[in-house]
Amino acid sequence: MFKQISSIQNPLIKELFQLKEKSRTRKKLGRFLIEGQREISLAIKGDYKLDTILFDSDIIPFNQLQSLFDTNTIDCVEITKEVYQKLAYRSTTEGVIAVAKSKIIALENISFNTATPLILVAEAPEKPGNIGAILRTADAANIDAVFIANPKTDMYNPNIIRSSVGCVFTNQIATGTTLEIIDFLKSKDVNIYCAALSDNSEHYHNQNYKQSSAIVVGTEATGLSNQWLENSKKNIIIPMQGEIDSMNVSVAAGILIFEAKRQRNFK
Incomplete structure (x- = not known):
């Protein structure tokens, strides 16, 4: 099963919005957002670890999400269109955003x-x-x-x-x-x-x-x-x-x- 969030005032959504907007928050938390199916797939191929996948079921149903990613090992959260638009960076998008752990780029x-x-x-x-x-x-x-x-x-x-x-x-x-x-x-x-x-x-x-x-x-x-x-x-x-x-x-x-x-x- 998966969680559901419908409010942009949800504490998790507020934190993720800061990850989207603030380099300081990304560095502090060691996390960042990835938007898009191809981008998330490339991150997994590049050995990045995902904490959470958020999806808008009106754009990508959960069964389709399961066919793309290992949803058994990643927390999945269904979000509303309003929440998705709050976190999404692109105007045309694929309905999925991941929270990933940063790597030390040194x-x-x-x-x-x-x-x-x-x-x-x-x-x-x-x-x-x-x-x-x-x-x-x-x-x-x-x-x-x-x-x-x-x-x-x-x-x-x-x-x-x-x-x-x-x-x-x-x-x-x-x-x-x-x-x-x-x-x-x-x-x-x-x-x-x-x-x-x-x-x-x-x-x-x-x-x-x-x-x-x-x-x-x-x-x-x-x-x-x-x-x-x-x-x-x-x-x-x-x-x-x-x-x-x-x-x-x-x-x-x-x-x-x-x-x-x-x-x-x-x-």
């Missing part, structure tokens, strides 16, 4: 299954939508890890989960300061390639990414900090043929990562 938990890992680093990305797009690119290229330097938001922000379509759960991710990540890369003998508009930058496609490589991208507004530029093996640039001299960080990351994959024969 450099010390990173391990590589190859001697020549390919890593994408993004420094201080401000928009959750860009982070989500970067994670989708990383998943599509099946790279070894994504590092977020000097993060501006936590990785369980609902907009990151939404815009990554669950790829926040499929990638190996770590966050840290710029210096911490540089030290980690150096300790693993990873070559650092920084996307930068500098006088000594060379065209990205003229580099060799077959060895252990980290491709580092910054924000479109400010680029990368000097710490990165001073520690790079080579600063690289994507040639522009129009009037502007930069592009969206997730687009740039995709171009650079897939050039590295092309050189590696997409293995």
Whole structure:
């Protein structure tokens, strides 16, 4: 059987709403919300532990929920449309929200299954939508890890989960300061390639990414900090043929990562 909640004033619903809205609450409780069937399935595949699944039976009946998830080991709560709309992040949705336990996203938990890992680093990305797009690119290229330097938001922000379509759960991710990540890369003998508009930058496609490589991208507004530029093996640039001299960080990351994959024969 399952519980039923019909009021948005219910203490559990109030707490879950804070999980949705507040990074501070997510960090304090070590929990976050996942909305959508595919996203929840990817989280389970990524070995995230679920506490609770809430569902609107007008959208997804309980028997359908049972066919998708192991409802014998997860608490299930039926909620009304009003409660669901209070917790849902998307206007078009699939009627199911999960409460999951956070993981510690730290450099010390990173391990590589190859001697020549390919890593994408993004420094201080401000928009959750860009982070989500970067994670989708990383998943599509099946790279070894994504590092977020000097993060501006936590990785369980609902907009990151939404815009990554669950790829926040499929990638190996770590966050840290710029210096911490540089030290980690150096300790693993990873070559650092920084996307930068500098006088000594060379065209990205003229580099060799077959060895252990980290491709580092910054924000479109400010680029990368000097710490990165001073520690790079080579600063690289994507040639522009129009009037502007930069592009969206997730687009740039995709171009650079897939050039590295092309050189590696997409293995």
